[in-house]
Amino acid sequence: MTSAGSGLTLLQTCALSLLVFTGASQFALVGALAAGGGPFTAAAGAFFLGVRNAFYGLRLSQLLALPRAVRPFAAQWVIDETAAVSLAQPTRRAARLGFVVTGLSLYVLWNLTTLLGALGAEAIGDTDAWGLDAAGPAVFLALLAPMLRTGTERTVAGLAVLLGLGLLPVLPAGVPVLVAALAAPAVLWARGRRGGARGDVTEEDR
Amino acid sequence: MSIWIAIGVTVIGCYAVKLAGLLVPAGVLERPLVRRLAALLPVALLAALTAQQAFSDGQSLVLDARAAGLAAAAVALMLRAPFLLVIGAAVVVTAGVRALGG
Numbered sequence: 001m002t003s004a005g006s007g008l009t010l011l012q013t014c015a016l017s018l019l020v021f022t023g024a025s026q027f028a029l030v031g032a033l034a035a036g037g038g039p040f041t042a043a044a045g046a047f048f049l050g051v052r053n054a055f056y057g058l059r060l061s062q063l064l065a066l067p068r069a070v071r072p073f074a075a076q077w078v079i080d081e082t083a084a085v086s087l088a089q090p091t092r093r094a095a096r097l098g099f100v101v102t103g104l105s106l107y108v109l110w111n112l113t114t115l116l117g118a119l120g121a122e123a124i125g126d127t128d129a130w131g132l133d134a135a136g137p138a139v140f141l142a143l144l145a146p147m148l149r150t151g152t153e154r155t156v157a158g159l160a161v162l163l164g165l166g167l168l169p170v171l172p173a174g175v176p177v178l179v180a181a182l183a184a185p186a187v188l189w190a191r192g193r194r195g196g197a198r199g200d201v202t203e204e205d206r
Numbered sequence: 207m208s209i210w211i212a213i214g215v216t217v218i219g220c221y222a223v224k225l226a227g228l229l230v231p232a233g234v235l236e237r238p239l240v241r242r243l244a245a246l247l248p249v250a251l252l253a254a255l256t257a258q259q260a261f262s263d264g265q266s267l268v269l270d271a272r273a274a275g276l277a278a279a280a281v282a283l284m285l286r287a288p289f290l291l292v293i294g295a296a297v298v299v300t301a302g303v304r305a306l307g308g
Contacts (some may be wrong), residue, residue, distance in 0.1 A: 012209055019217040022224075029216050037210035043219060050220035052251050057227015058244040062235050066228065075225040080255060083248055131301030134275030137260040138296030141276060144252045145283045156246050157253035164254025169265055180254035184246035188239070 010118050017114035021107060022079055024049040028173055030062040049174035055181060056083035063087065063095050077103030147157070152191060159183035275300030 008016070008030065020026050025046035033044035057078050060066075063086060066074055077099065085102040089095040119158040148154050167176035213258055260276045261267055278299035282292040 008209060012213060016213050016216070019213070020220050022220050025216060025220050033209060033212060039208040040215065043214045043215035046216040047219040047223070050216075051223050051302035053220070054209075054223040054227035055244075055247040055251060055267040058230055058235070058253035059248055061228045061230065062241070062244065064242060071228045072225060075221065076229050078224040078227065080252065083281050084252055085246055097208060131271065131275060131297040131299070134260070134279075134296040134300035137256045137272065137276050138293045140252050140256040140259070141279050142283060142289055142292045144249065144256060147249050147252075153246065153249050156250050158273060160253040165257050165261060165267060168258060168262055168267060173265070177251060177254050177258070181247055181250045183241055183250040183254075188242055188246065201211045 013118040014111070014115055018110050020046070020050075021076055021110065022050045022053060023110070024174065042182065045173065048172070048178070051174070052080075052177055052181065053078050056080070058100060059083070059100070060086060063092065064099060074099070074103075077107065079103075079106070080140070081106055088143045088146055152187060153171045156183045159187060271300045271303035274303045 016026055016029065028049050029042050029046040032045050033039075037045075057075070060078060060083060061071070064074070082099050082102045085098040086095040089098045135191075144157065146159055160180040163183060164176050164180040167179055171179070229272040235244060256276075259283045261269065261272075275296040278294050282295040287295070
């Protein structure tokens, strides 16, 4: 985390990490504050980056079948990584386990690195030189691959990649990914029109 | 103080959207169209994120060593390599290309 360099105290940096726990939103907030943005403008940008977590929640609540009382606690861990791991699991048991293990380990690691980073213990050096920055996309790709079972999923993924990359230079951070999410309803709609003519509704949810 | 306000608003907003997704009533999610949509949305989001993490730097699109790393991961996946090997291939290839000046 680079927040220590932008005027946030150690306490503020750690509070942000512990309570927001959505990496992209944290960076966006810190970046906007460092650039001199007002608190509400900065928060709005961070909020946009967090909106996609609601879409993960839609799917995860079916998949994990969480009891009502547990949901407020599970919600904090609904992020890209936990969604990707849970959705890649074959059974509900494995999905629940994946959600908890990923959520817990990331929560601990993320907040520890925030603390260490804020304390100035940046002795690790340039991790990019080791190619570690490629690990993130590779993990997502590996988790995404099993989900691309039918043509529908592949079309959605392809369209989302185009939208996400194409709009990245022109829209504010966080918005391109949300627009890319529209690939899902768009492909469903197109399929529905074609499928409706053939009466073909074979692909069902797992 | 304004930093605490920004943190507070972000905390509440980000938590609210996370919870909102989980609290959509099961009845709504039972409808076939909603089910299919909820299954496809993460596919779209993760695909877009993967591409952005591999091919961008801030708000500009770049083609650098990470692309080679991601391609290596894709090849490893097609060969049905185990998860850690896939990640390892991406990291090693990216570091290698970077060391060669890519």
